[in-house]
Amino acid sequence: MSDFVFATAQYESGDWDSAPLLPANIIDTIARYTSIDVAPTGVIVPLSSPALFRYPLVYLTGHLPVRFTSGERDNLRAYAERGGLLFVDDHNHDVDGTFHKTATEELTRVYGALHPVPNTHPLYRTFFHFDDGPPTTSHELNGWGDNLVHKTLSGVERQGRLTLLYSNKDYSSEWNYHPDNKRFLSVDNTKFAVNLVVYALTR
Amino acid sequence: MLLLAVALWRAIREQPAGAETRRARASALARTLDDATRGDRIGALDVAVDAMPSPVERDWLAALRRAGVAVRWSGAVPTLALTAERVREPAAPLRLLLAADTGAVSLSDSAGTLDTLRASAGGVMLEAPEVVGAVRARQGSFAATAAPPSPTDRRAVLVLGRASWESRFVLAALSEAGWEVRARLPAAPGVAVTDPGLLPIDTARYDAVVLLDSTAADLAPAIARFVAAGGGVVAAGSATTLETLRAVVPARAGVRRPGRILLDGDSTTRADLPLRPLTSLRADAIALERQSAGIAAAARRAGSGRALSVGYDESWRWRMLGGASGPAAHRAWWSRTVGLVASDRDVARHDGSGDAAPTAALVSTLGPPAPPAARATTGDGDPLPLALLIALAVALLAEIASRRFRGAR
Amino acid sequence: MTARERVVALRRTLTAVLLVRAGAFGAAAVLAGVVVARALALPWPFAALPALAGAVVALTLGARVRPARSLERVALWVEERHPALRYALVTAATRGSLHDAIERQALQEPWWDEERRRLVRALAVPLTALAAAFLLALWHPVLLTRGTASTRDATRSGPTGASEGVDPLASIRVVVTPPAYAGRAVTTSDDPTSVDALVGSSILVSGVGDAARVAATLDSARRGVAPRDGRWSTSVVMPSRPSLLRLRSVAGRERLVVLAPIVDAAPVVTLLLPARDTVVRAAGGSLLLRAALRDDIGLRDAAFEIIVSSGQEENFTYRSATLARAALGGRQEGGLEVRLALDSLGLKPGDVLQMRAVAHDANTVTGPGLGSSETRALRVARAGEYDSVSVDPAPPGEPEGQVLSQRMLVTLTEALDKRRPGLARRTLISESQRIAADQARLRKRVGDVVFQRIGGEPLSEESTFGTPVGKLTPEELLARAQAATKSSAGETMDAEGDETPILAVNKPLLEAFNAMWDAGRALELGETRQALPPMRRALAAIERARQAERIYLRGRPSAVVVDVAHARLAGKDKGIASQREPRPVVDLAQRRRAGSFARATALLARDPDAAADTLLVMRVGALEDAPALAAVLDDAARTIRRGDAGAIALAWTRVRRALGGVPIARGSLPAWSGAP
Incomplete structure (x- = not known):
């Protein structure tokens, strides 16, 4: 069995599958830079399913409003208590958009208030060093969304480790391409995902 | 006047030394011991042990015996021995080990009753989170007491394993159980997430080392020396097959057997985990846990330390998929497992309090019990002086009353 | 007065003096005994002994009155001290004035004055004893303490002067006024160990005594204490977290009261209609929305x-x-209903309408x-979702891979065909069949892309169609697939479960599928030259499929x-x-609490109030993370305060x-x- 399986959260209310190529891209990145035993394909796991607990790191994204069912909410609470880490990315990169507003409302109900993750957080030094905090994406200033560069991510910590990480930076767009196309990039823009996974596996 | 004369004669009459054989019950021994010590009339002392004599009384009897008094004891004394030790974990709950005959034994401390147990196979064990003051095990009128050692601060635990869910959740479990945890977790060749100042691995800094796979092969010789010096090691998975630790670990992990397939709503328990049954068990190893697929945990003494092999694979699934109680159960198991091999640092109380093995101490001090002796000629104490005193008091009161009544008229 | 009359008068005086002596000694014994018992904090059976002793003393001394009722005895008593009377007084007293000579002899000296003075002097000692006992009681303040304070309370008060008066913390009263929005009644309790109330409630604590002699702190923050209606009082507002109110008197006495906040829960809202999610072709008409609402306060x-x-x-x-x-006006339950005109929303195909009900409670304290x-x-x-069988395109990865593979197979076959004259028949057949096997695998992959279903298996040759698929025209293949999926245009596609059928059809891929079939049959027979044309046709068809509309699987990315x-x-x-x-x-709260419990146990025997206080301090910490423990701690503290010795052991075990x-x-x- 592989140590690490990339899991995408499927939730009832929105377009959870808006970045279908992201899992393969991140798996490829993990394999390229680390010796972590990673499964070659990702999985899709419903948020309300008991299977959620098989994947202590889960990725969630979308464009549409997010409204958790009570089953999804209860599952997420238990998931956080047991040590799971949920990574949420606003595929709209729009703080005035309904994904951001509704997702943060739902996440606050489950996890409590979100706080900015300081750019000195260990997450930014776990494998590669990101001295300026979360790397900027090429989509943040593409004219859509809020057209802002978000300097920090947000999150919730429990007993000194992140249990929720929330991004407005649209990594879903940034990383949503076939891994074979990495060869066309001068700089691999997925390296921050390595930090995220290594952080999850070591903290 | 007659009564006073009798009392006076008795007081001045001389008794021959050692002529008296005194019988006493252990529950009321104090006066007899005093009499036997202060005078020389008592030449023999028969003690009916109806309750456990205190350590002071036992020593006193032994001293009388050495001084020439023939001390014999008799009675049906139950087997009773109690010891209190601390579990070697940060929370340091108490473990009370009781050796007793069949029958109910009541365990209590200063705060009240802990439990009432029935020993089988000669002994019984009770784990209590904490006790107040000394612990007493009582069976009828016999009791053993033990003073629990004070909890001592544990040293750190070193966890070595590659970056994986297993490493991450073992770290979490031990931290949450109160252990100070340090780790080295390789994520890529030459790249590891490491605590600063990890080395040296010695008993002054660590209580135990946990090896989750073979990534710690470079540290295996140091770990072997650490165990020989009194430290503990828990080895799981491929760590059990490291060449340098072959002489240390009690067993090797075998071929992996998959865990139970879970249906929706099922919760994982330890028995459902994938298992690498332990093989090549050393002759001095003790199997601690068994599952249907084979031995899941085994331990042995290695030098001055302890080593434990674990066959469970992916124990993190127990935490995540074990329902609401999963995290606590996973944490408790890992903390207990490390505690089984952790260095023994507890400081036992030696302040003279406690009487942990009173039956053994009685036999050791005074020898085995004797058949009950014939009734002594002078019996248990001399009631005549008391009778004389009462008679005198009554007579005096009667005289006073008589005078008063005569005077009032 | 005759001698007899004087003896009668003396008898009255004697009787009175004896009674006063008995009473005075008895009272002095009682007072002294009580003072000593209180000062030594003796339990009540021993404290009752002085009363018993005083009664015995009084009765014993009072019994002397009986003989004093006899005139003869009184006269003899006088004769004893006045021998000169020579029993004349006895004769005169008992027989009356029979003879003047006896009468004169009986009255020859004024013995009556002297005896009266003697009797009065006899009162000095008992009255002095009574006065001394009274002064002792006045000096010791315990006897002047009002209320039901126990002797233990007296020992905890510390040194005091005679002017201290009432212990201000002997009894306290707590009045809880909930916030106005809650609409709940004011409650009063006496001597509570804990106050449970809504966050924001006003809590007034008061007691009898001088406000200047009481200090109050709430979690180490000092609170003012003021006089009010003849009592001292302090007021706090229930905080949002458990807290400890400490009251301390200048005499050193301390009382603790735990403030346990009750948090106003958020309303519970249930959307009754619509009952489930829906997919429609056209959004028209109206939709009924209905919700049920409930709140613990209003x-x-x-x-x-x-x-x-x-x-x-x-x-x-x-x-x-x-x-x-x-607006719901503070009701605890309610409902909400509205009919939503979908036409007014102007919903277009692809739009998603999300609906929910929300409610606010009336909490004006914490929001x-x-x-x-x-x-x-x-x-x-x-x-288009219902009008064609074509669905969201799939990613183009597969055709690209297949092009490379088909091109390689064509190259291999061409190379084999060139070597054919120099090869033995068996070798030719063997190598040709190897290429045929590769061709079959590639053909299966093309078939998978064409016939994939969500969550289902890809096409297998022996499969769901009942007969081996083989070579079919594109139309036949489409009809077969459609029949297998049982989908038809016009039905509402309700995306539930994994079995939503989708059919992807791409004509070029079907052509490639069929051409590969032909090529495979030729290669099986070793006919490399006959295999090449269909293989090249398959290659061309795949090239066209790459440029065709891409096929995506709806609902699940590949x-x-x-x-x-x-x-x-x-x-x-x-x-x-x-x-x-x-x-x-991690701070092991369990160890801290175990240590506190051990201290409380040690205090229980010698200072039960301090043990109760220790439990209350533990309760404050436990209210947040261990409510069950907090409850038993409160119960144990109240049991100690009640002095219920029989229940303390059970309460201790529960803790x-x-x-x-x-x-x-x-x-x-x-x-x-x-x-x-």
């Missing part, structure tokens, strides 16, 4: 919220609105709590399988070893169980020290 208002999302892929727009807002229901979604299907072994450590950049931050060592759980017994001794 509801302020409620409404429905809707969000309409329009757009696809990266372009979305949103509209939101609030409907049917209603209104917000409760919301589940969200229901109504989606309008896009045009899984890209990463070649992990190939990618392993291929990255140019290397990571940097990082330092792990040590986690703070111990709540602290660390039930001790675990195992029926034998373990083989390994420490093993369970």
